[in-house]
Every structure is written in C-alpha cells, then in structure tokens.
Amino acid sequence: MKKMRFAQAIESALAQAMVEDENVFIMGEDVHTLRANLFTRFGKKRVKSTPISESAFLGAAVTAAMGGLRPVVEVMLVDFIGVAMDALLNEAAKVSFFSGGKWDVPIVVRASCGGGYGDAGQHEQSLWGWLAHIPGLSVVVPSNPADAGGLMLSAIYHDAPVVYLEHKLLSDYWLDSMGIGGRTTVSFDIPKDGVEGDVPDRWEPIPMGELNCLRDGKDITLVSVGVGVHRSLQAASTLQEKGISAEVLDLRSVSPLDTKGLKKSIAKTGALLVVDEDYKTFGLSGEICATLLEERLLFKYGRVCTEDTIPYSRELEDQALPSEKRIIDKSIETIKT
Amino acid sequence: MVEAEAWQLYELMLRSRRFEEAVKKLWDAGKISGEMHLGIGEEAIIAGVVSQLKEGDAMALDHRGTPPLIMRGIDMVALLLEFLGHPQGLCAGMGGHMHLFSKEHLAASSGIVGSSGPAATGFALALRYNKSDNIAVALFGEGSMNQGMMLESMNLASVWKLPVLFVCKDNDWAITTLSKEVTGGTLVDRARGFGIEGAEVDGIDVAAVLKVAKYAISKMRKDGGPYFVHAHCVHKTGHFLGDPLLRFHETPMKMFDPSLMKSAFSIKGGAPFHVRGGSLVKIFSFVSKSGKQRKIDPLVVTEKKLKENKGRLKEIEETVSNEVEQAVRKALDIVQGRGEA
Numbered sequence: 286m287k288k289m290r291f292a293q294a295i296e297s298a299l300a301q302a303m304v305e306d307e308n309v310f311i312m313g314e315d316v317h318t319l320r321a322n323l324f325t326r327f328g329k330k331r332v333k334s335t336p337i338s339e340s341a342f343l344g345a346a347v348t349a350a351m352g353g354l355r356p357v358v359e360v361m362l363v364d365f366i367g368v369a370m371d372a373l374l375n376e377a378a379k380v381s382f383f384s385g386g387k388w389d390v391p392i393v394v395r396a397s398c399g400g401g402y403g404d405a406g407q408h409e410q411s412l413w414g415w416l417a418h419i420p421g422l423s424v425v426v427p428s429n430p431a432d433a434g435g436l437m438l439s440a441i442y443h444d445a446p447v448v449y450l451e452h453k454l455l456s457d458y459w460l461d462s463m464g465i466g467g468r469t470t471v472s473f474d475i476p477k478d479g480v481e482g483d484v485p486d487r488w489e490p491i492p493m494g495e496l497n498c499l500r501d502g503k504d505i506t507l508v509s510v511g512v513g514v515h516r517s518l519q520a521a522s523t524l525q526e527k528g529i530s531a532e533v534l535d536l537r538s539v540s541p542l543d544t545k546g547l548k549k550s551i552a553k554t555g556a557l558l559v560v561d562e563d564y565k566t567f568g569l570s571g572e573i574c575a576t577l578l579e580e581r582l583l584f585k586y587g588r589v590c591t592e593d594t595i596p597y598s599r600e601l602e603d604q605a606l607p608s609e610k611r612i613i614d615k616s617i618e619t620i621k622t
Numbered sequence: 623m624v625e626a627e628a629w630q631l632y633e634l635m636l637r638s639r640r641f642e643e644a645v646k647k648l649w650d651a652g653k654i655s656g657e658m659h660l661g662i663g664e665e666a667i668i669a670g671v672v673s674q675l676k677e678g679d680a681m682a683l684d685h686r687g688t689p690p691l692i693m694r695g696i697d698m699v700a701l702l703l704e705f706l707g708h709p710q711g712l713c714a715g716m717g718g719h720m721h722l723f724s725k726e727h728l729a730a731s732s733g734i735v736g737s738s739g740p741a742a743t744g745f746a747l748a749l750r751y752n753k754s755d756n757i758a759v760a761l762f763g764e765g766s767m768n769q770g771m772m773l774e775s776m777n778l779a780s781v782w783k784l785p786v787l788f789v790c791k792d793n794d795w796a797i798t799t800l801s802k803e804v805t806g807g808t809l810v811d812r813a814r815g816f817g818i819e820g821a822e823v824d825g826i827d828v829a830a831v832l833k834v835a836k837y838a839i840s841k842m843r844k845d846g847g848p849y850f851v852h853a854h855c856v857h858k859t860g861h862f863l864g865d866p867l868l869r870f871h872e873t874p875m876k877m878f879d880p881s882l883m884k885s886a887f888s889i890k891g892g893a894p895f896h897v898r899g900g901s902l903v904k905i906f907s908f909v910s911k912s913g914k915q916r917k918i919d920p921l922v923v924t925e926k927k928l929k930e931n932k933g934r935l936k937e938i939e940e941t942v943s944n945e946v947e948q949a950v951r952k953a954l955d956i957v958q959g960r961g962e963a
Binding site: 300303304314315317318321322323324325326327328329330331334335336337338339340341364365367368402403404405406407408461462463464465466467468470471594596597598599600601 | 649650651652655656657658704707708709713715716717718720721732733734735736765766768769770771796797798799801803804805862863864865866867869872873876879881882885886889891892893897898900901902904905908
C-alpha cells in the first residue's frame with residue numbers, strides 16, 4: 286500500500302496499461318499539457334493532441350478501436366461531449382449490437398465532471414445518468430484514488446465503450462486550472478478522503494457494477510457516486526448524533542448498476558435516499574427506485590439531486606448541488622414519512 | 623481611417639482593457655469564481671468590427687464576451703455584478719462571464735468552442751426573414767475553425783445568403799495547443815471553398831480591421847450573404863487566467879513539475895529515451911512560444927499612433943479609468959448591501 290492523489294492514481298493506472306499493452310493510447314485536446322508526464326514518457330505517438338474537433342476525434346476513436354487499438358479519449362469536460370454525441374450514441378454504443386456481437390469497441394471516454402467551484406451550468410454538469418441511459422455504454426464515477434486507478438484499468442481492458450468520469454473537486458489538476466488558477470484567495474469544499482488515499486502497489490482492475498459499502502447502518506441507505514459519496518458520509522456522521530443509523534453505498538459505476546448490492550442494503554434498512562449530483566428528473570435517482578420496485582421491495586424513498594441548470598453564483602450553486610444539510614434534512618423527512 | 627475614428631476606436635479599446643484589468647483584480651482577489659477568459663490582446667479586432675454595428679445587429683459571442691459587450695455599450699455595473707454572482711447582474715448571477723446574454727443588444731454567448739457559428743447564422747436568418755438590413759457577427763477563435771458546427775454554419779450562411787460576418791480571432795493557440803500543428807490548409811481558403819469572400823488581416827492594427835469591417839459590413843447590408851475575416855491577434859492573459867503556460871511565465875518555480883524529469887529520464891517502461899527527450903523539448907518549446915505573445919499589445923500600438931496629442935490621450939485615459947473605477951466601486955457597494963443598481 287502507498288498513498289496517492291486521485292489524479293495521480295488515474296495517471297499511474299494509465300501508465301501501467303500503456304506499458305502492458307502497446308495498443309493503449311491517449312488522444313484528446315491538450316493532452317500534451319494535461320498529461321505532460323505520460324506525453325514525456327510515452328511520446329506523441331501514444332499521447333496525441335487533437336484539434337478542438339470532438340465529433341471527429343471521438344468518432345475516429347470508435348473505428349480505431351474497431352481496428353484493434355484501445356483508445357483512451359479525453360474530451361476535457363463531460364459537458365463538451367454534446368458536440369460529439371453521435372460517436373457515442375449512434376456509433377460506439379451500437380456496433381456490438383449491429384454486428385451480432387462479432388465486433389467490439391474497446392474505447393474509454395475520459396472526462397472531468399461536476400461542480401462546486403463556480404463555473405456555471407455549461408462546465409459543471411454531471412450527465413452520468415444521461416449517458417448511462419444509452420444501452421451499450423458503461424459509465425463509471427470513482428470517488429477515491431484506489432477506485433480511480435482500479436476502475437481506469439478495468440475500463441481500458443473492457444471490450445466495450447466505457448465513459449470514465451472524474452469529479453473536478455477530486456482531481457487536483459482540474460480544480461487547479463479551472464477553479465483555483467494559482468490563487469490563494471479562493472476555497473472549496475473538497476473531500477479530503479477522495480483527493481488522497483491508499484492505493485495498491487500494483488493496479489488490479491476493479492470490476493464495474495460492484496458497489497462499495499463504506500458505512501454500515503440500519504435505518505436508511507444513502508446511495509451516491511463521486512463527491513456525493515463524501516457528502517453522504519459527512520451527513521451519516523451527523524445523522525448518527527441524531528440517533529439515525531445511515532448506511533452509505535458508493536455505486537462506483539452508474540452502469541452497470543449493482544442491483545444485487547442495492548437490494549441487500551434496502552432490504553435491511555427499508556429506506557433509500559439517492560444523493561445524485563446529476564439532474565433529478567429522468568435519471569439515476571429514478572432508475573434506482575424503479576429497479577428496486579421491480580425487485581418487489583417496498584421501502585421509503587427520497588432523493589437529493591441537482592434540479593435545474595447549475596447557477597454561476599457561488600451562493601446559488603451551493604444551494605443547487607447536493608449538500609450535507611440537504612442530505613440530513615431529506616434523510617430525516619424520508620424516515621419519518 | 624480618419625482621425626476622429628482613430629480616437630473613437632482607441633477609446634473603445636482602452637475602455638475594454640481597463641475594464642478587464644479591473645475584472646482580473648477582482649478575480650485575483652477571489653471575488654469572481656471559476657475560470658476567467660479575458661479578451662486582452664484582441665481589442666483591435668473587436669473595436670474595428672463592433673464600431674461598425676448599428677441598432678438591431680446581432681452578436682454571437684464565445685467565451686471572451688466581455689470586450690464586445692463593453693464596446694457595444696453594455697452597462698459596466700450590470701456586467702460586474704454578473705461576474706460577482708449578484709442577483710442584479712446582467713444575467714441575474716446565473717450565467718457568469720462565459721454565458722452572457724443581452725436580449726436588448728441581441729447578444730448571446732456560449733462557452734462551447736465553435737457554437738457562435740450556428741448562433742450567428744440563426745440570428746441572421748431571423749433578421750433576413752423580416753427583410754431588415756441588419757447583420758449578425760460571429761466571434762470565435764481559430765480553434766473553432768476545426769469544429770464541424772462552425773464549418774457547417776459557413777456552408778449554411780453561404781447557400782442561404784445570410785449576412786453573417788464570421789470573425790476568426792486567431793491568437794495561435796487552441797487552449798495550450800499550437801493551432802498550426804492541428805490545422806490543415808489556410809483558413810481563408812476554407813471560407814472561399816464555401817463560396818464565402820474572405821480576407822486575412824493584422825488584428826493588432828485597428829485601422830486594418832476597420833477597413834475590412836467597413837467593406838464587409840456595407841456589402842452584407844446591401845447584398846446579404848456572409849463574409850469571413852481571419853484576424854491575427856494575441857491572448858496576453860493566456861487561454862484563461864488558470865492557463866498553465868501563462869502561469870509558467872508568472873511563477874516558473876511553482877509551475878515546474880519535477881516528476882517530468884523522472885518521466886523523461888529514469889522511469890522504466892515507455893518510449894525510448896531519445897523520444898522522451900523530444901517530448902520534453904516540445905513541452906518547453908510551447909512554454910517559450912507562448913511567452914512571445916506577452917510582448918505584443920494592440921492597445922500600445924494604437925496609442926503610439928496617437929502620441930502626438932499627449933494631452934488628449936491623457937484626458938481619455940483619465941475619463942475611462944474613472945468610469946471603470948466608479949463602476950467597480952458601485953458594484954462592490956451593491957454586493958456589500960450599500961447601494962442600488
């Protein structure tokens with residue numbers, strides 16, 4: 286075991302895969318700067334900077350993968366994926382199906398996501414529910430360095446498209462350039478355990494679709510991904526002081542969803558609160574509820590999500606994103622109904 | 623360019639510059655959050671174009687929307703309050719500097735690279751639909767010229783004969799990537815390929831921009847149809863204030879990552895060491911190239927041409943600086959609950 290930071294863990298797992306498999310390569314905007322270490326170590330053939338042409342290079346990555354390569358494509362911010370949506374929605378996600386399962390698209394689309402640093406509604410979205418909606422795409426959202434590295438490795442070696450989302454409050458490179466910018470005059474609610482933590486000496490893939498139970502409880506289950514996991518853990522500590530025992534589950538992957546793990550926890554607590562930084566309607570929070578109802582479970586239900594476009598104003602942004610206070614209030618309300 | 627115009631354009635440029643310098647101070651002080659993309663270095667382009675707009679003309683803006691809005695005469699206090707995230711801001715504190723909208727000025731912004739192409743095309747469609755002689759301007763960087771939506775808009779504007787002035791502000795850098803390394807052919811030729819007349823111009827020289835803008839805009843008002851301007855400029859404050867290349871020049875010791883040397887010379891697994899050396903040289907050449915931009919300044923160039931009338935220069939400087947200072951003071955008072963918008 287050793288300590289690593291979140292962004293460093295991703296880079297370290299990527300480097301391990303790039304050494305193991307010559308066909309793994311990175312491409313995307315500005316990667317010579319964003320991944321300066323990997324660019325230096327592996328050279329421009331394997332760390333390829335692209336023009337700002339998301340639809341072209343993401344589309345090209347799909348067939349590059351079909352041609353035998355394993356591209357890790359960076360689109361900087363998940364919000365920018367809108368520009369290249371055809372490549373994901375109608376190409377990457379469909380090839381295996383259309384070819385009768387005879388042709389795979391082993392591509393990883395890596396993007397930063399999430400808010401909490403005042404960059405407004407076009408650069409702070411989460412969108413994992415929107416992406417996971419598409420059959421054929423897996424979506425992973427790690428919350429700590431160990432998961433960040435292990436999930437990156439499994440994403441790279443997965444024989445189908447995976448969207449890999451890293452929250453900007455966890456990944457110091459992103460927060461530094463987008464939120465801090467060299468200033469000492471700004472501060473953010475950064476989850477320390479997410480930013481730095483223990484990692485294995487050598488990366489092993491963490492299977493997608495296996496949630497992690499981070500805190501046992503008996504009264505209510507808090508389910509989340511990314512930064513929401515840390516907000517939930519904080520809330521669970523405060524709830525404990527109020528006599529409420531909350532279990533906290535880190536889904537780690539939005540799709541595939543660990544239905545079995547969710548079922549086990551909800552069967553025990555009988556109450557579910559989904560904490561989702563993505564949009565509330567037509568998304569992860571509703572999907573989890575529907576899935577568990579289909580499993581014939583009866584439970585109390587609540588959700589704390591982002592309900593509208595994220596405001597630029599820091600004050601309004603704090604109210605819009607899931608916070609410890611909102612989680613506590615909603616947990617109490619959910620249990621009491 | 624007649625003398626009166628030279629003074630008018632200089633004042634527009636100066637107002638934008640002083641305003642953005644004040645914005646930078648507020649950002650440095652942590653009063654403005656998130657990223658900050660300033661238009662410092664592209665004022666001559668904006669002044670040359672925006673000075674030729676009339677009421678009813680539309681502007682589709684990119685992530686550097688502040689200079690065109692200031693030059694179009696938008697209220698400074700409303701803009702500052704927006705950046706400060708105040709409910710009385712231009713967009714009620716909802717948008718911030720990358721997402722500025724003014725229905726009154728027919729001005730819309732987006733932080734998505736290339737999106738001002740379709741936006742200006744749609745504005746032009748609405749304007750032509752009602753048979754006005756108004757035009758729409760798309761402001762964007764040369765990075766946008768590799769976006770499908772920009773090129774598709776150029777085609778659409780061409781075949782539908784829509785009066786869109788495509789203004790490509792070329793500062794050589796697509797974020798921290800050198801544009802010439804990721805861009806094929808020449809940009810004016812691309813426009814011509816769509817049947818759009820175009821010109822390449824020195825965007826540091828406001829008189830040169832003005833000349834092209836006057837020609838293009840009067841032609842568009844009369845005959846419809848688009849025009850393409852490829853104007854070369856600089857971004858003196860980097861892609862954004864968090865730009866690692868910019869910060870490398872400001873605080874080299876802080877920005878230098880020692881692990882880079884390890885990646886280049888000692889770590890096992892990866893490319894042969896001569897390739898790694900080449901990568902390192904590339905990174906440092908980018909840092910060095912980005913530094914050259916810092917020495918070029920369209921405002922200084924414009925000021926030099928007017929230096930014979932020092933008295934008037936001083937007078938304008940005082941007026942504009944006062945105007946900006948007062949706006950900042952008023953905005954901060956409002957934020958602190960001591961004043962009204």
